[in-house]
Amino acid sequence: MATRIKNGYDPRGAIDSLILKSLEEKLETQLRQAYSDIEYVHGELKVLSMGKDLPKAYKAAYARLRDVAALPLRVLHEAKKKQISEWQGFDPVELDMPPPAWIDRAKQVLEQINAVDLELEASLSEARDVLLKGQSNAIFDWAMPASVKVTLTLNHGPKRSIYDHIDEEYVGDGKCRIRVGCEYSPGMNNGEVENWSEFGDPDHPLFSGVCRMTYLSHCIVHHLPLPWELLPCIDEIEATLEFHDYQTIWPVANREVRICRVIEE
Structure with a gap:
């Protein structure tokens, strides 16, 4: 314990x-x-x-x-x-139940992640609409699906400075970065805070009937999995947009010649 x-x-x-x-x-x-x-x-x-x-x-x-x-x-x-x-051969360590103030902070962080998840989805949809306006004149196929990969920065504190070395970008500052096990894509929430929570026990502090989760929150807590007790220890969440497409650009004979692409404002 x-x-x-x-x-x-x-x-x-x-x-x-x-x-x-x-x-x-x-x-x-x-x-x-x-x-x-x-x-x-x-x-x-x-x-x-x-x-x-x-x-x-x-x-x-x-x-x-x-x-x-x-x-x-x-x-x-x-x-x-x-x-x-x-x-x-390691058995996970079980934690004591956090005090009420810690639980309240965990709920607050969860709500904030839910909110930014919906904001992220709206931003992706907006960017996609802008790109598709010029699709007919584009070399790359902007209709190809893009993905968002999430990285979480955890504040492990000075008493665990041994972890500073596992991420060279944060050596010595009491933080480490951990990749979240999800392949985020637009449309996971359909504009609403759908409940992806798996906490079905009514006695759980983050019971799904009270604390809802978007897809991003679900991936952090249930896929990483980040123990819910560590939600207050999250320092930052990074999202990397990745787009992959392959087109022959030369010789011109192997592709359709398109006029200069212009996107009207």
Whole structure:
């Protein structure tokens, strides 16, 4: 159980558990990505090492590179077969119930996140409408769906300065950044604060019948998952808009020639 300190509620147990979980997921993601990247290069080298039209010296060089790629590939394959949780064997720490003032602050933060979520959706819709006005003259297809990725900045405090090193952008200032596990897209709320909360117990401080959640709030609390006790520890939430499209821009013969794109105000 977490302890209470003289100045009030102590959420450090939940902070420890959250950061451990986020780094577990980060490691799993990086292992999968590294395996995929090396496997692709290994496949290319393997084909070239057996190429009939290549001089023997080149085939031998490709074979040596193939063997170099095979070693980390085997290591990563073994790592992928294991669950990270099996490696560190950790049981999450349960927290004491926060005092009323802490609970009130958590509810206030939740309401603010709900409000900014709806504002974000409205802003995305507005930007999309502006882009589509010039779609007929655009090289890129602005009708392609854009996504918003969310990063949360957590104030872990001076007593957990060990976490300063996990994000170089905030070294030494008592904060760390954690990626929220969601792929936010417009239309999740339909202009209303729909209830995405999973707190169905009437005795829970954030009972869904009283405290509603938009999609963004749901992703932070239930997907990250950020223990609801840590809502008052959120320092900042960042949203990164990402848009991906691919168009051939040269030679001109491979695409439709369009006149200069102008968006009227």
